[in-house]
Amino acid sequence: MSDVDVVVFGSINEDVTVHLARMPEAGETVGGRTLQTGCGGKGANQAVAAARLGARTAMVGSVGTDPAGRRQLDALHDAGVDTTGVRLVGAATGTALALVDDDGENRIVVVPGANELAPTNGDLLRDAAVLICQLEVPVPAVAAVAAAASGFFALNAAPAMAVPSALLARCDLLVMNETERDALGAIAPSGYTAVTLGAAGALLLRDGREIARAAAPRVEVVDTIGAGDAFVAALAIALARGWDPRTALEAACLVGADAVQHPGARPPLHPLEHYRPSSD
Numbered sequence: 522m523s524d525v526d527v528v529v530f531g532s533i534n535e536d537v538t539v540h541l542a543r544m545p546e547a548g549e550t551v552g553g554r555t556l557q558t559g560c561g562g563k564g565a566n567q568a569v570a571a572a573r574l575g576a577r578t579a580m581v582g583s584v585g586t587d588p589a590g591r592r593q594l595d596a597l598h599d600a601g602v603d604t605t606g607v608r609l610v611g612a613a614t615g616t617a618l619a620l621v622d623d624d625g626e627n628r629i630v631v632v633p634g635a636n637e638l639a640p641t642n643g644d645l646l647r648d649a650a651v652l653i654c655q656l657e658v659p660v661p662a663v664a665a666v667a668a669a670a671s672g673f674f675a676l677n678a679a680p681a682m683a684v685p686s687a688l689l690a691r692c693d694l695l696v697m698n699e700t701e702r703d704a705l706g707a708i709a710p711s712g713y714t715a716v717t718l719g720a721a722g723a724l725l726l727r728d729g730r731e732i733a734r735a736a737a738p739r740v741e742v743v744d745t746i747g748a749g750d751a752f753v754a755a756l757a758i759a760l761a762r763g764w765d766p767r768t769a770l771e772a773a774c775l776v777g778a779d780a781v782q783h784p785g786a787r788p789p790l791h792p793l794e795h796y797r798p799s800s801d
C-alpha cells in the first residue's frame with residue numbers, strides 16, 4: 522500500500538449557503554436569514570470525512586487559480602488531506618449555491634467550473650487501496666479512473682444521472698439516495714449497493730438482494746449538507762477494511778447522524794472505530 526489509504530477523485534467547490542425559514546415555491550421570492558461562504562464539493566467533503574474518520578487520505582481534482590481555489594486547497598490541507606493530486610487550472614473554482622431550511626433540508630445548484638478539468642492520470646489513482654468517486658466531475662473521467670483502479674472502488678452516484686454499465690460493473694460499492702437510484706435504474710452487478718433513505722436510515726444490497734438495513738438514530742437535524750458524503754466515506758472505508766456489512770452500514774448511519782447535527786458540509790467526526798456498534 523502507498524502512504525495513503527484512501528484517494529478521493531472528484532469535485533472541490535466553494536459553497537455559498539443561504540439559511541432560510543422555508544424553501545421558495547416556483548416564482549416566489551422569500552427572505553433569507555444568513556449567507557455563508559464555505560467549503561464543499563462532494564469529492565472534497567468525502568476526502569475530509571475520510572481524513573477525520575482516521576484514514577490517510579489524498580484528494581485528486583481541480584481548482585481554479587482564483588482566491589476560492591486557494592481557500593479550498595488550504596482547507597483540504599488544514600483537514601489533513603494530501604493535496605499533491607489537486608491541479609490548478611485556468612477556470613473558475615467550482616461553486617455550489619445551497620439553500621438550507623429550518624428543517625435542515627437542502628436544495629443545491631452546482632456550477633462545475635474547474636471540476637470539468639479534473640486530472641485522470643497518475644499513480645495515486647491507480648494504486649489507491651480505496652478509491653472513492655462521485656459524479657460532479659465528468660462521467661468519462663470517472664469511468665477512466667475506475668477502469669484503471671487496482672483497489673477497492675466506491676462510487677457515489679450523485680448527482681443523479683445515468684452511468685455506463687462498465688462503470689457500474691467495476692463498483693465494489695455503489696451508494697445512492699432514492700432519487701439517484703430512480704435516475705440510475707440499476708445496482709452494482711457484483712459489489713455492494715447502498716441506498717440512503719434519509720431519516721429512515723439506509724439499506725445494503727448484494728446480488729440484488731437486501732442483506733442489511735440500518736435505522737438512523739433520532740437526532741436534532743441542523744444541516745443535512747455533507748451528511749451523505751460522510752456516510753459514503755465511512756461505509757467505503759469500513760467495507761474495504763473487511764467489516765461485516767451490517768456493522769459497516771450501522772456505523773455509516775451513525776456517522777451520517779453525527780454529521781447532520783453540525784452546520785456546513787464538513788462536520789467534525791470521530792475516528793471510524795468510535796461508530797462501530799459494540800456487537801461486532
Ligand code: RIB
Pocket residue numbers: 532534535536560561562563566616617629631657746747749750786
Ligand atoms: O454533498 C454536498 C455537496 O454537494 C455540497 O458541499 C456542494 O458543494 C455540492 O457539491
